[in-house]
Amino acid sequence: MTNTIYDITHESDAIMLVGSNPEEAHPVIGMQVRQAVARGAKLIVVDPRDIDLSKKATIHLKLRPGTNVAFANGLMHIFIEEGLVDQKFIEERTENFEAMKEMVKDYTPEKVAEICQIDADQLREAARIYATANRAPIMYCLGVTEHHTGTEGVMSLSNVAMMVGKIGRPGCGVNPIRGQNNVQGACDMGASPNQFTGYQNIAAPGIVEKFEEAWGVKLNHEIGTKATDCFPKMISGDIKGLLIFGEDPVRTDPNTHHVIKALESLDFFVVDELFMTETAKLADVILPGRSYAEKEGTFTNTERRVQRVRKAVEIAGETRPDTWIFTEIMNRMGYPQPHLTPAQIMDEIASVTPSFAGISHERLDSEEVGGKGLQWPCISKDHPGTPIMHVGKFARGLGYFRPAAYKPSAELPDEEYPLLMMTGRILYHYNACAMTDKTEGINEIAGSSFIELNTADANALGILDGELVSVSSRRGTIQAEARVSGKTNKGECWMPFHYLEGSCNWLTSDALDGISSTPEYKVCAVKVAKAE
Template sequence: MTELVAKTSTVTLTINDQTVSVPKGTTLLEGARQLGLKIPTLCHLKELAPDGSCRMCVVEVEGGRKGGLVTACTAQCKDGMVIYTDSERVHDSRRFVLDLLLSNHKIDCFACVKNGDCQLQDYCMDYGVERTSFTEGKRMPCFQEDLSSPFFDYDPEKCIMCRRCSRVCQLRQGRDVLSLANRGFDTKMTPSYESSFDQSICESCGNCVAVCPTGALSEKDHKYYRKWETNRVRTTCPHCGTGCQMDLIIKGNKLVGVEPADGAANKNLLCVKGRFASYKFVGAKDRLTDPLIKRNGVFEKATWEEALDLITKKFTGIKENYGADALAGFSCSRATNEDNYVFQKMVRTVFGTNNVDNCARVCHSASVHGLAHTLGSGAMTNPIEDITTDVDMILLVGSNPTEAHPVIGAQIRQAIQKGTKIVVVDPRKIDLVKDSDIHLQIQAGTNVAFANGMMHVIIKDNLMDQQFIENKTEGYEALKQMVADYTPEKVAEICHINPDDLRQAARMYAKAEKAPIIYCLGVTEHSTGTEGVMSMSNLAMLVGKIGKSGCGVNPLRGQNNVQGACDMGCMPYDFPGYQKVNQPKVIEKFEQAWGVSLSRNKGMTSTQVLPAAAEGKVKGIYIFGEDPIVTDPDTGHVRAALENLDFLVVQELFMTETAAYADVVLPGISYAEKNGTFTNTERRVQRVRKAVEPMGQAREDYEVFCDVMTRMGYLSQYDSADEIMDEIASLVPSFGGINYARLEEGGLQWPCPTADSPGTYIMHVGQFTRGKGLFMAIPYKEAKELPDETYPYLMSTGRMLYHYNTRAMTGRTEGINQIANRSYIEINYQDAEKLGIKEGDKVKVSSRRGEIETYAAVGDRVFPNEVFMTFHFPDGNVNEITNAVFDDIAIIPEYKVCAVDICPV
């Protein structure tokens, strides 16, 4: 009770003759802002503790000590205080500070890219400081500019030592690249050992640039515009599933930059991809701008009428001659919810089949299946903020967030700085391992065994939450009996880990009050991926860590709208909102809403459609924004399937490798050219807003789908994206309270069933969506392909920080390519020495599916006899050799385990 009173008690004071009451502990800066009073600051960052070093925020306290001037960012409001923020004494103090700053500052405002967007310049104008009065003697050293970063420049002579850059790098990004060096007038901000940025551990996130109040740190592209020439549009990042909010900077009809915004998921942070690779691809010269029809093996420009007439004729003919199930559609997890909804509606209404899928099939369908089965909802249970703020420990399994979800990774680094313990379960030494308490470096494909071993220890030590188990779950006895056999010694042998580390990790997780499980593709992309997800659910339920703050089972979704594409029904077994296609009442509901008879047959997944195409059972496919030749396993089989089709349509931004196989290519439009919504990994539906006009003859994607529907006999038209969202809300109970008017205030997390619902912050509070949580007794099964004498190395795949999936977006950003421009294979130094391979050597990697060439990255990030590759690069595309076997339940490929051989070239 005492704590509650302390938190809610208030103090009353007077600021500039206005009375204000604020919670106890509020700073004078915050109190003044509540009254709409602006106090200048140069060092203050609202996300961090006050620094008080710049002295620009001084205010006068009536009757105060030491002349009555205090820094507003550090001084707290007290009852009866009388404050003046713009008295003559305050003005004199601020003018003196500005005078001192100008004495050691390069004054070339007309040439500076921050001219008109510089806080120092603004304050000097506000306080009438035109030049420094300290004219005697040389004060400014001749520091050399650092132009080494591919994205930004650093001019130390424009730095005012506010330390914003170093504080945001250390305390928010968690990298600690920048610090003060030297003393006196030789003092400057610099990377460690006064090295250049390109020789430092800088990740090029640009967050230091975003907070710099002068032109000391500036984007290279800023030289092409000035602030007053531009407009800003708030939108959602098109890369990973974090859902960062950002402002697109527009000059004319061209995107010229990106700046971070204060979104729920990112709080003014961005990663290198969001900051520097989210805009150039939109205006790339190789964008598709017109419909193309392949004639005699060559693409020729066509009108929309010609292209749509041909599509209608071919798809209608296939349907009439071979049946509806000879058609299929692959939707786009990078496109908006609205586009995905209309696409699946097109496939179901006019194609007449449930053969519709999206790329969640090859990443997180195991999460959708596994969590829906055990908990009742296949989505992240807790928000990002909740699982990275004020938690005791984090169990990170098969996830590399500092590279795959960098802003979440930065927030995990922040949590570690504040005392959160972390256990990393991963076959590689990912970046977070150096800060971890335990690294369980399990062999790829052994997640189920690891989880069973954890549960064995928890039950043996009587650390389970018996009350939670009895009141809220079912199936416990079968689980208990099954895991009894998974002793730490047995699991250690399977996983290649130390049994004592397993015991310690289990006890840490069980005893922690707040401990989320965070996992990613290292759990799902296996032939036992769904079982791996269910094992995560088992583990959390065993200790009662679901439905609570700082806990839960939290899959980090891969692409920006993987969650949304699944929510919108771009799956062969679900209508929008995970309403099952084999339930008569559900079918009747959608038939009545859409006014057409619908198929009662469960459709095929993309990984089933392509083999069926190779066999001649599927004749026509419409691919929207996907590139399966690059992203799907066993590329040779994908090529054979596409070549065997009677008709292929691809709707894309660029001429991708898959588009090259199409009969008709339609120009799509990017996220920056449309209105709509994305749903991020934490179930948060957020706006995407149009910033520039589409290029060439490109049209709204959903309008193209409507044209196809209308030409195939089903009249369809929407006047706007928000009209589509209204239809979604009418048919999907969890979206019932979502509309664009409400989204203008910020995102909403589904379930949001009614117009007055605030959305759902944490899932399964009180009870599980399915009623009771279901324990699944899951024995460990080996991966489908393990090393042997011919292929002695176990290979896993994943992402890297600088590129995104097929590089369609990031590969059109010069700075990204400057840092990372070729494929590589991580190999343990012991194996490299045996094979006579050195760092950077070209090597051949072969599997039972084929062979590729790439470059060796030698070290200790992987164990001996194990290797790792990314899948971003056209040279050495690892999916030429990955295994197409899949999870029996979710039909997800086993990207994380296959057997390979390596030899020097």
């Protein structure tokens, strides 16, 4: 996020929520969005489903999944056409505006309305509300990123914000509401094939050398392979050994058949896990690590805020801190890594990462920080952290308009698979529910999978609300309970991705985003029939 949760929900006049259902996926943010609406902020919901917040919205654009780029281009077309652009901001803070203008020229509201299957006047109204509000953030989530054009979707939203100067100020910005508790941290910490900590590019001059010096070892200079691209390489034999730390790709990655085949092709497969997950079952060795409540450390939330995790208990058995496990493997493979405490590790992170230079456990625990965490960039021990990014100047200098044309989703419904299926999260569970399904009450409330079908589609198929149906795609077939309503548009359906029984990832497409290799979880073609 460029801004903080507090300022975008408490200091905004309008909120544009794109492909995000915070009431279920990020409930405490959802609560604050509801507060914002109660306070009088206008809400624009851009979502193919009737999420609960759409009832509170000034405008709900129930667009066709996978058409975000067209929608964003349409907004910008209206900004230009109706003179809503922030000329001063564009001149002083950005570049490449003319190319952007050229790109959106053809995206008339009527054309966009046709692509997105929405009302052109409502699109105009949404554009006006967002552009004319003094302070208005864009909040988005996986509904934007989990497409094969996801990165372009994100860039398009940045273009939208820049064009009306809604960036670098409180109550504004472009704010991805990120998924897992520490997905921000995982990216920050250099668990990427092309970047070290703090987004230091392997390809950039001097970076690998800097780490070679810090770590006292020769490093591989070649950019590595992204996780989603690793699976084909396992099947082809290019990757033979794998260690997975706490992930369950069998459950969470698209096209489950393909994932299992890849993992079974490995010579040696190690998992560091808490539970016997579907992925762990395929391992050669399982190393029992520790949960968040059994160790010290930090998480970085979606606001780039580094906050402490503290040890509360130790459980019976032979579990070990994960840092201990990795240190042991390093030593046993010949790299002399001393055992460090989490606080010492953070000091090491700070020493090699400019944006983390001012962060330490000591400081996070201090009265100065007062339990509020530190938001990176935090470049020195006396730097207060950065609640709002791009104030006065973008990280790269001038904000760059990156025009993107609308491209349809990779797999669209056809005669054989006539329904477009989306996937998402529900309030009560987290991802593969390795953690949440250990709570009885939660399973009692939300214990099994379902598929939301549009009433007209269900009627045509003779399916009643509550009936068991089978859902098939080109990649597999599963069963789930039908929930029939008008929540999705005709021709579209939706499934939660949490459940082992009826897991939708047997169906999802492994088409990847051209830039980030994020799978297109949000759009695949399926057919639905009454279960035999």
